[in-house]
Amino acid sequence: MPLTPSFRRLWCCAALLAAASLGTACGASEGTANQGQPTPSPEPPGSRFPAPTNPFAAAEPAAAGANPAAPRTDMAAPTPNADPTAYNPLTTFEAWVIQQKGTERAGTGEYTDHEAEGTYVCRQCNAALYRSADKFHSGCGWPAFDDELPGAITRHHDRSHGMERTEIVCANCQGHLGHVFTGERMTAKNTRHCVNSVSMRFVPQGQPLPKPIVLRPKGS
Numbered sequence: 001m002p003l004t005p006s007f008r009r010l011w012c013c014a015a016l017l018a019a020a021s022l023g024t025a026c027g028a029s030e031g032t033a034n035q036g037q038p039t040p041s042p043e044p045p046g047s048r049f050p051a052p053t054n055p056f057a058a059a060e061p062a063a064a065g066a067n068p069a070a071p072r073t074d075m076a077a078p079t080p081n082a083d084p085t086a087y088n089p090l091t092t093f094e095a096w097v098i099q100q101k102g103t104e105r106a107g108t109g110e111y112t113d114h115e116a117e118g119t120y121v122c123r124q125c126n127a128a129l130y131r132s133a134d135k136f137h138s139g140c141g142w143p144a145f146d147d148e149l150p151g152a153i154t155r156h157h158d159r160s161h162g163m164e165r166t167e168i169v170c171a172n173c174q175g176h177l178g179h180v181f182t183g184e185r186m187t188a189k190n191t192r193h194c195v196n197s198v199s200m201r202f203v204p205q206g207q208p209l210p211k212p213i214v215l216r217p218k219g220s
């Protein structure tokens with residue numbers, strides 16, 4: 001039997017509180033509290049997270065506190081990679097999410113309420129991950145998909161933050177995407193990929209997909 005709206009709201013509030021206190025997100029539950037927040041908060045990233053549990057906030061205390069008008073660090077210019085054969089350069093915030101398994105705040109991602117038709121590719125390596133046809137509104141504040149492109153996603157058991165979850169990463173570059181949940185009955189496929197917007201890049205339908213970057217193992 002599907003969850004009632006009021007139950008979802010309560011469930012989501014609990015999940016978001018847990019996410020905020022733990023410095024994580026994509027909680028194991030659904031909800032509605034953050035739906036309708038397409039505009040990113042002007043607050044610096046990490047300001048709602050306790051510093052000890054948010055390595056991104058701890059790494060950039062000046063940006064988070066010294067100047068409220070300072071630009072978001074996730075908008076900062078990417079740092080060029082020293083290795084020209086490496087993956088796409090990432091901003092500090094993107095690298096924290098994708099490579100350090102960080103999580104963007106609920107309701108702040110650019111693709112949470114994005115509805116255009118197209119394909120979502122990995123921001124780090126360009127591999128195609130999800131189709132817009134599989135995207136749905138979960139109400140939890142992060143982009144949600146109930147299916148993946150074949151072979152695009154790898155799953156890992158994740159026991160971090162005192163929770164039992166299934167982490168999803170890009171099968172090509174192992175970049176962190178978010179978590180996947182089943183059994184919530186939010187769609188017919190009964191699956192919710194809860195994905196950080198900054199882990200992906202959207203390619204509108206009709207535009208060519210970027211060529212995936214496949215790095216050879218060192219020494220090969």
Ligand SMILES: [Zn+2]
Pocket residue numbers: 122123124125126127170171172173174175
């Ligand atoms: Zn990738």
